[in-house]
Amino acid sequence: MTASPRQLVLDLAHRQALGAEDFLVSNSNAAAVEMIDAWPRWPHPASFVAGPQGSGKSHLANVWRLRSGAGIVSAAELSDTLVASLPDAAAIVVEDIDRGIADEKVLFHLLNRARESKLSVLLTSRVPPGEQEFHVPDLRSRLRALPMVEVQPPDEALLKAVLVKLFDDRQLYVEPQVIDYLSVRMERSMAAASNIVADIDRLALATHRKVTRPLAAQVLAAMGESRE
Structure with a gap:
């Protein structure tokens, strides 16, 4: 039997849509969406989104970034220079807290600045802060005190x-x-x-x-x- 002919397929990148209009809401992520929609009327300048890989945290963070004008950085690349360069009332997303933090003291300083300088900070992680270990005293308790929502795997x-x-x-x-x-x-x-x-x-x-x-x-x- 002759094999069916295959067409030459060009491996062109398909742009991933990450806007608010592309974010679909269900019971698994409704609480997180409500938190994003509540900005800038957050009860605390920093908030925490936790959820397993593939649950849509990055998409949700991008929706907030577009709404707030925030910068975005992975926790592994967070630096004192970056935090010092943030103007008052700015906004920033710090992603993947659980995958390694470049300098825990810098993150602690960022959370302090959020309270003092009206910064808006959105942190993401695959697991809640209470399930992580930190070396800097009080960082774990500071993170646990933040308003947190969990995104569940999609139903x-x-x-x-x-x-x-x-x-x-x-x-x-x-x-x-x-x-x-x-x-x-x-x-x-x-x-x-x-x-x-x-x-x-x-x-x-x-x-x-x-x-x-x-x-x-x-x-x-x-x-x-x-x-x-």
Whole structure:
């Protein structure tokens, strides 16, 4: 049997939409969305968002960044020079507190400045601060005292909505049964949804096939083999 011809596929980057209009809300992230919407009327100048990888923290932080005009830095790159350069009433996102902090004293200083200079600070982490170890005295208690919301992994309803939007962004029409099939078999994360849709798009284009349940199953099987 002659193999079906494959079309040459150009590996062009697909721009990830990270605006407020692209953020889908469900029970898993509603509390975090309410907190972002409450800015600048926060009860404390700094707030904390915790949630597992792929739950949408970075997207949510970007929504707040666009709204507040904040800068953004990973905790591993936080420096005294950066904190000192922030003007009063500025805003900043500090991401991935749990993945390493360049200098804990600098973070402590940033939280002090937030109170003294009306800075707005949004911190993100995969785990709450109470589950982390810190070397600087009082940093853990200072972080634990911040208002915190937890983002849960996307539920099935949110996954379906995300899949529909990702396919629509690529101008792919997909039957509801394909969405149903994927949503109960895939890893429950935004990153997984994005990767699956990209792989399905690539395979459909290369093999001149419509996006069907068998094609989706083929992609899931291939991704499972790669993870193993």
